[in-house]
Amino acid sequence: MNKVYLTWFVLLLGLCLTQVEARSIKKIETVGPSNNSCWDYFMLVQRWPYSTCQIVNASGSPCLIPERIHSWTLHGLWPDNINTYPTHCGNETFDNKKIEGLEEELLMKWPNLYEEETVDSLWKHEFEKHGTCAQSLESFKEQRSYFTNTLAYFDKWNVADVLAQQGILPRIIPYKASTLVNAIQKGYDKIVCPGCGHIEGFGQILSQVYMCIDQADTLVNCPTCEKECHMDQPVYYQPNHPKTFVDPSVNSV
């Protein structure tokens, strides 16, 4: 075999092997009503507040984790495709009257962390950007249903539960990347996408977990992932309130 063919063979073999996991790509965002017609599945995005705040702080915006928040929280529920995702599909605006009675639950599970934004800013942003695209599905037609359905998915496929079941709790020292990533994959028994951030001068942090849900409310394999974790670097999963944190592994006598 000549060298060129051998190189191609090795490259193709590499590609085939990586197909076992979700393909890693940069998706293209499409905007506006004329682009809303097609989406295949939802991506449910949960985030770890401490890591989110490290990223937000690093970007220059002040970030605050409310005292009441001790666990994973929602980022959003995004209609998605393999290579693109639609946004702003309709002109219905967020109306807090439509979420009456849900506020307390939303404040716990779907809080805004940007200190300078209003309490309902994240709900408004997520509904108008993503919720309007979900409205093509009958069970998501009403604005309120975007919130109730997303909360139900969050309760059902909660990252905190999956990690805690495998003994993985926030701590000051980092985890081996494979420990965290494997626990997440194993916990869902589907291809989900752990998402890491990288903080300059600090290191790699577990910031979000993305999972895919089809239009019949079933967890499915995610076909593509973004923001993957570098497996050769440790990953931080730190407590949301370090000042009052008591490390259970240190405390047990």
Ligand SMILES: *[C@@H]1O[C@H](CO)[C@@H](O)[C@H](O)[C@H]1NC(C)=O
């Ligand atoms: C729809 O998406 C295409 C491809 O990304 C883009 O070029 C076009 O401007 C979008 N149309 C609208 C109305 O946003």
Ligand SMILES: *[C@@H]1O[C@H](CO)[C@@H](O)[C@H](O)[C@H]1NC(C)=O
């Ligand atoms: C973000 O910045 C605020 C204000 O400086 C600080 O109180 C907070 O601890 C920082 N959060 C993280 C996670 O670094």
Ligand SMILES: *[C@@H]1O[C@H](CO)[C@@H](O)[C@H](O)[C@H]1NC(C)=O
């Ligand atoms: C939304 O857009 C539709 C179609 O373009 C239009 O008929 C309707 O009046 C708009 N509604 C609002 C609240 O702007």
